Amino acid sequence: MRINELSTPALTVDLDVLEKNLDRMARYCREHGVGLRPHTKTHKTPEVAEMQLKRGAVGLTVAKVGEAEVMAGAGPEEILVAFPIYGSEKLRRLAALAKARRILISLDSETDAREVSGAATALGVTLGVLVEFDAGLHRCGVEPGKACVELARKVEALPGLSFRGLMTFPGNIWGTKEERSQESQRVGEAVRKAIAAFEQEHMPLEIVSAGSTPSAFLEIPGITEIRPGTYVYNDLNTYYQGVCKLEDCAVRVVATVISAAVPGRAMIDAGSKTLSSDLLGSGPKAGHGLVVEAPGATIIKLSEEHGHLDVTRSERELRVGDVVTVIPNHVCTCVNMHDEMFLVRGQEVTGSWRIAARGKIR
Template sequence: MHIEELATPAVLVDLDVATRNLDRMAGFCQKHGLGLRPHTKTHKSLEFARRQLSRGSRGLTVAKVGEAEVIVAATPGEILVAHPVFGAAQLERLARLAAETEILIAIDSDAAAEAISCAAARLGVSFGILVEFDSGFRRCGLAAGAACVALARGIERLPGLRLRGLMTYFGNIWGSEEERASQIRCTAREVQRAVEAFEAERLPLEIVSGGSTPAAVLSHLIPGLTEIRPGTYIFNDMNTVYQGACSLDDCAVRVLTTVVSTAISGQAIIDAGSKTLSSDPLSSGPKSGYGFIVGQPSVTLTRLNEEHGYVDITRAGPLRIGEKLSVIPNHVCACVNMHDEVFIVGGEQVIDTWKVDARGKVR
């Protein structure tokens, strides 16, 4: 089927581009002796998770228990829950999963360690644990050093927990290549501080997990890391483009939309609004607009309602009702999470339809 025959709005994934992105990241990690544990939050799909694993990923990463429950079908290997999971109901579900597959959890508090240990004891299972430290993002994670050691000692005393190392997220490594390169030096110092504190106390350092997509290709400059967890890299988006971390040609996802109204002069309305594209802004580059309209450099997507996208055509010729436009989203993870399925395309042809298996799994 030709893509123009699809009902819109529709999320298209160019399989050749996604495959190239997967191969490139796997090759980079292999070259630098880094493990790869991709974050599945971007695609939330078993098909893509299997492709990540078949390229040598050592396991998968999720944020939520519900995502782990879905993604487990793709892997007999380890799943890392890289989010401070808390709550009896969620931990009981995670303990059930731990009975069939190795579950690692990153935590930054005694309270979480105790709750996880209780859940493990109740179901007679064990969890691998990473101590999360803050390497500059200021979201979660203890200060690198003594606080991490104190939590680690507490974890070692609790039944059902096996301390395996450290985890951090490089969400602050952002911006132009020069900005990222300078931030990476500060991050490297924090990673070194955390690793040295564990080494001094002879605590396990089997895993030192870090990374993000914008930082991925600089990760080899951080001594002590054993693995990285990029997620967005599989599809990329306008934020990744404006950070200089990929080119437009590396963006695998386009949202196919239709012009549905031209009644107001100077604008056209497309059938893709915030419930299709997400209203996430651009965090770098021009910091305006809600996605890049492919092949139409003079038109901009200036505003979104839930189901309407406002296209400014004052600097371009008119668009006609029924015309198809394709939009590269600002934040592809949030966009894909709003769709039941994605259409796998090769050129202009639809090859397949894949489910977004873990969409909406926020608990």
């Protein structure tokens, strides 16, 4: 089947581009002596996780226990749940996963550490712990420095837990090359402070985990591994930050023009339930995706099922029945909207993957 024969809207991935993106990051990490523990929240697909592991990933990262349960099927030796998991039902499931493979969890409170410890001891397993510190995003994490050591000592004293190191998410590294490199200085300083506090106490750190796609190629001293997620597919946010080229965007939503009745407008069958409502947070910070075949036709608004195109500056006339492909603003939330993803080589559709971890929010 050819791409333009797909029933739309349809999520597609160009396998050549995906493989190139995976190879590039794996090579970078190998050459720079840094571990790659990719965040699977972008693809939510065990087949992609297997490709990452085959290319040398040291483990996988997830945010949710449900994602960990799915990604366990890809056969990683270790999964990092980079999210403070709280609540007895979820912690029971997390501890159960640790019976068959190493599980690491990040947390930033003694309260959570006690809960995790209780769940681990109840099932007779040991969970690894990374203490999360705040490197400037102000989302989660204790202050870098003494507070990290204090929490690490509490973790070490609790049964069923093994303190393994530190974790931070440098999501504040965002924007233009200059903005990102400036912010990476701040993150670097936070990392240095956090590590120095442990050196002072002669406490070894096995892991210092950081990284994202916009920060992936900025070398921050002291980090032992990075966790980029978006790099597998890339999106407009990555493109406008200059971290990838447009041709490195592997995921496209194939859509059909279903109305052109209103002058200056064309409607496609891809709205917020297909593309997700996430706005563009970089570059022009406007629009809901890029129409590859007519970049001058801007997606100015999304209804649930309609994408509203302003075609007044379109390079070509868009007629009912025309098939277009859209690069999403934020690929992670877009992928999470879909049950399946069609695999493409050139113009041919060669198969599909079930997005097995989509919607796994618990």
